Amino acid sequence: MRNQLPNPVPYQSPDNREFWTATAESRLLLRRCDDCSAFIWYPRPFCPICGSLRTSWAQASGLGSVYTFTVVHRSTVPGYRDAVPYVVAYVELDEGPRVLTNIIGVAPEDVRIGMPVSVEFTDTGEGSALYRFTPR
Amino acid sequence: MSIRGKAFIAGVYEHPLREIPDRSSSQIQAECAAGALADAGLSFADVDGYFTDSKYGIGGVSMTDYLGLKLTHIDSTDTGGSSYVVHVGHAAEAIACGKCTVALITMAGRPRTAALRADPTTEPVPDSVFEGLWGLSGPATAYALAATRHMYQYGTTSAQLAEVKVAASLHAQYNPNAFLRQPVTVEEVLESPMVSTPLHRLDCCVVTDGGGAVVVVSPEVARSLDRTSVKVLGHGETIKHADAGRIDVTYTGAVISGPRAFEEAGIGPADIKYASIYDSFTITVIESLEDLGFCEKGKGGEFVLDGALVAPHGRLPFNTDGGGLCNNHPSNRGGMTKIIEAVRQLRGEANKEVQVPNCDLALAHGTGGSIATRMGSSTLILGQENA
Numbered sequence: 001m002r003n004q005l006p007n008p009v010p011y012q013s014p015d016n017r018e019f020w021t022a023t024a025e026s027r028l029l030l031r032r033c034d035d036c037s038a039f040i041w042y043p044r045p046f047c048p049i050c051g052s053l054r055t056s057w058a059q060a061s062g063l064g065s066v067y068t069f070t071v072v073h074r075s076t077v078p079g080y081r082d083a084v085p086y087v088v089a090y091v092e093l094d095e096g097p098r099v100l101t102n103i104i105g106v107a108p109e110d111v112r113i114g115m116p117v118s119v120e121f122t123d124t125g126e127g128s129a130l131y132r133f134t135p136r
Numbered sequence: 137m138s139i140r141g142k143a144f145i146a147g148v149y150e151h152p153l154r155e156i157p158d159r160s161s162s163q164i165q166a167e168c169a170a171g172a173l174a175d176a177g178l179s180f181a182d183v184d185g186y187f188t189d190s191k192y193g194i195g196g197v198s199m200t201d202y203l204g205l206k207l208t209h210i211d212s213t214d215t216g217g218s219s220y221v222v223h224v225g226h227a228a229e230a231i232a233c234g235k236c237t238v239a240l241i242t243m244a245g246r247p248r249t250a251a252l253r254a255d256p257t258t259e260p261v262p263d264s265v266f267e268g269l270w271g272l273s274g275p276a277t278a279y280a281l282a283a284t285r286h287m288y289q290y291g292t293t294s295a296q297l298a299e300v301k302v303a304a305s306l307h308a309q310y311n312p313n314a315f316l317r318q319p320v321t322v323e324e325v326l327e328s329p330m331v332s333t334p335l336h337r338l339d340c341c342v343v344t345d346g347g348g349a350v351v352v353v354s355p356e357v358a359r360s361l362d363r364t365s366v367k368v369l370g371h372g373e374t375i376k377h378a379d380a381g382r383i384d385v386t387y388t389g390a391v392i393s394g395p396r397a398f399e400e401a402g403i404g405p406a407d408i409k410y411a412s413i414y415d416s417f418t419i420t421v422i423e424s425l426e427d428l429g430f431c432e433k434g435k436g437g438e439f440v441l442d443g444a445l446v447a448p449h450g451r452l453p454f455n456t457d458g459g460g461l462c463n464n465h466p467s468n469r470g471g472m473t474k475i476i477e478a479v480r481q482l483r484g485e486a487n488k489e490v491q492v493p494n495c496d497l498a499l500a501h502g503t504g505g506s507i508a509t510r511m512g513s514s515t516l517i518l519g520q521e522n523a
Contacts (some may be wrong), residue, residue, distance in 0.1 A: 011265045041381030042266040048380045068288070068385060070280035071333040072273055080271035088270050088277050088332075090383070090508075097381025100267050100509075113288045130269055 005086055005102060006079030009126045018057060019043050020128040026121045028131055030095055032058040041097035062119035064093040064133065071108040087111050091133050105134035138400050143228035143239075144358035144365040144521065147176025147351035148476045150457075154315045154464060156345040157249040161192065161467070162202050164244035164347040169203060172349035177361045178238060183351075185209035185236030187223035189243055191467070199242065209236040215375065215512025216504025217414065217469035219243070220350065222514040224475060224500075225371030227352040237354040244347025245467020263378070267509060273332065275416060276340055278508035280332035282385040283419040287334060289386055289434065294334050296437030297418040298325035301338050301461050303445035304415065308458025310487040315342045316462040339418040341459075346466030350475055358521070366482045369403070369497075370517035372396030377510040388420075388503060389513025390427035397499075398429070401517035405429040408517075409495045410481040411452055412474035414503040415459040421445075424501055425452075428515065447490035456481065456490040471502035475516065482520050496520045 012020050022029045031040040033047035034054040040047055045055050069089035075081050087103040089111070103111050104120065118136040121129035149171030151164055159167075165188070173179055186205050188196045195212030209230045215222050220241055227239035260268070272278055286292050302322055308314040320338060328338040358365045372393035377383075398404055405428060413428075415421045422436035430452055431439040439451075447453035457463045457477040460470040478500040480486045498518050505511040 005271065008269050010269060011260050013259065013262070013265070015262060016265060039381065041378075042263055044262060068281045068285035070277055070284055070335075071330075072271060072277055072280075073330045073332060074276075074337075075271055075273040077271045077273050080273065083271070086271060088272055088281065090281060090385070093381075098378075098383050099381065100270055100272075102270050113285070 004083050005104065006083065007122050007124045007130055008079065009124045010128055015045055016043055023121055023129040023131060024123070024127050026129065028060040028062050028119050029057045030060045030097065031055050039095045039097050041099055061094050064091040064117055066103065066111065066113050066115045066117060067092040067098050068113060069103060069111050091117055102132045103134070104132045139225070139228040139232050139371060140369050140400055140402070141367055142232035142355065143352050143368045144355060145224070145350060145368065145479050145518065146353045146358055146361055146363060146365045147172040147178065148349070148479045149175055150348045150464065150473055150476045151244070151346045151466065152313045154344040154346055155248055156246055161244045161246055162199065165199060165242040166203060168244060168347045168349035169240055169242050172351045173240070175363065176351045176353070177363050178351060180205065182238045183240045185227060185230055185239035187211045187227055187239060187241040189219045190214040191245065215514065217416065218471045218502030218504035218512040218514040219469065220471040220475060221500055221502035221516050222373050222512065224350060224352055224368065224516055225373060225514065228368045228371060231352065231354045237357055239352040241350040241352065242347070243467060243469060243472050245469065246345040247468045248343050248345045263509065275506055276335055277332045278506040279417040279419055280335045281508040282423065283334050285385050286419060286423065290437065292422060292437035294326055295322050296440060297339055297422065298322040299440045300415065300418040300421045300445065301325050303443065304455050304459040304461040306446055307456045307490050308462035310489040311458050311463055314458040314463040315344050335417060335419070341416050341461050341465045341470065343468065344464050344466055346464055348466065348472035348476055350472070364483050365521050366479050367519045367521055367523050368516065369519045369523065370397040370399070370401030371515065373512070373514040375510065375512050385508050386423070388423050388427050388507050389511055390424050390501060390515065393513040393515040394428040397515035397517050403497060403517065407497050408452070408499045410456070410478065410492045410498040411454045412478045412500040413454050414470050414474060414501055415455055415461050416470060416503065420503055420507060423507065424503065428499070428501060448492050453490070453492050456486050469504070471504065471514070474500045474502055478518050482518055496523055
């Protein structure tokens with residue numbers, strides 16, 4: 001199935017620039033705490049689990065499963081408005097964090113909670129790519 | 137230290153209009169403030185504490201100037217739609233500590249006829265960078281994520297969600313100001329257009345202009361007024377968030393705010409005769425009922441069957457004004473109207489068809505932000521003046 005979703009350009013800040021640069025190379029990074037080893041989502045140079053300021057980037061496997069999802073039938077979001085129906089989901093990464101994303105490459109009505117998925121990157125053309133997930 | 141019995145709600149006002157194209161939100165707040173003060177038998181000159189959200193200007197600074205208030209206490213805590221429930225709690229605390237004696241709470245907004253302009257000069261909040269890319273179309277998409285998971289985990293059905301809307305619509309038919317006054321059936325909810333699975337259009341609240349205000353006063357001021365006031369018995373509040381990626385969308389911050397409020401009031405869920413429960417979406421009510429302790433976790437869908445929420449004789453009459461689902465959701469924030477209807481019930485001034493008999497104890501619960509990401513929860517326990 002063709003991905004007809006728009007590819008909005010993410011806002012880059014000092015906190016997340018390296019994350020977005022990696023997506024352009026089809027790599028999904030997670031922030032990880034140097035002290036308590038917790039994976040931190042969304043990425044930030046601070047660990048909300050233990051309060052540490054010592055964190056580093058770690059490469060994620062890109063594998064996970066659908067935690068929950070919705071098929072959007074009415075949308076007011078520019079670019080998405082004409083792409084209905086599309087799937088917004090939380091994917092639980094194998095590393096633990098639940099991340100908001102789209103499920104692509106499958107008919108919306110076939111998406112299920114628990115479905116195993118893997119990451120797929122779509123280029124924004126601005127030095128970054130969006131991490132979306134497709135059934136594996 | 138407790139706020140129990142140390143502050144009273146002396147006046148409330150809900151703006152009667154639902155589409156207000158020709159007045160500013162500031163003016164609507166001024167009208168609501170005047171209405172609530174008149175209801176209490178007080179004037180602007182009596183106000184020494186002010187509580188509002190931070191949607192306009194610098195927190196409460198701009199509105200304090202607009203209203204010309206002379207203050208000894210200011211609080212512009214913003215927890216989205218739950219802000220005003222928080223404000224009643226904070227006002228009671230401030231009064232108990234002697235920081236003010238007459239606290240005014242106001243809010244207004246015009247999402248129906250004038251969308252707020254986003255400020256392009258500020259950097260986006262960090263969470264929005266990672267959540268704004270995927271086509272979440274307003275809160276409906278996010279609350280749908282919660283509903284899907286709740287159904288998966290607990291077997292909740294769309295027909296059970298629809299019962300919440302049906303009860304609200306049965307109440308709204310008696311409210312002449314309600315935006316939607318037509319009663320609906322479960323079938324009509326299920327047949328309404330799908331917005332974001334599993335939520336249909338009729339699972340979603342209305343979008344209305346409008347506003348409201350509440351006046352909270354010290355026991356001494358309450359005693360001096362002719363009007364029946366309502367006693368603040370307990371309050372709880374919290375922020376529940378995404379927890380660094382460990383989010384669980386099947387429960388809300390009411391698991392913290394509810395028990396705190398009940399403990400302070402010294403009563404339990406079984407004592408509540410009427411409940412105002414934030415109803416941005418039907419799923420919001422189901423999860424809140426469970427988290428507030430009105431039923432076992434996961435049993436919210438079963439709880440609302442058989443007219444349980446329908447006034448005056450259901451097991452737990454709720455949102456007798458028609459709630460956000462049918463009556464009013466001013467500024468996309470429903471906490472204010474939750475307080476106001478609870479006060480009407482305790483004063484015996486709800487619409488007569490839905491007035492709960494012997495309504496001596498009520499709950500008002502607010503939810504702000506999104507139950508699928510980060511949210512503010514606040515719970516108030518209120519009683520009749522002599523409770």
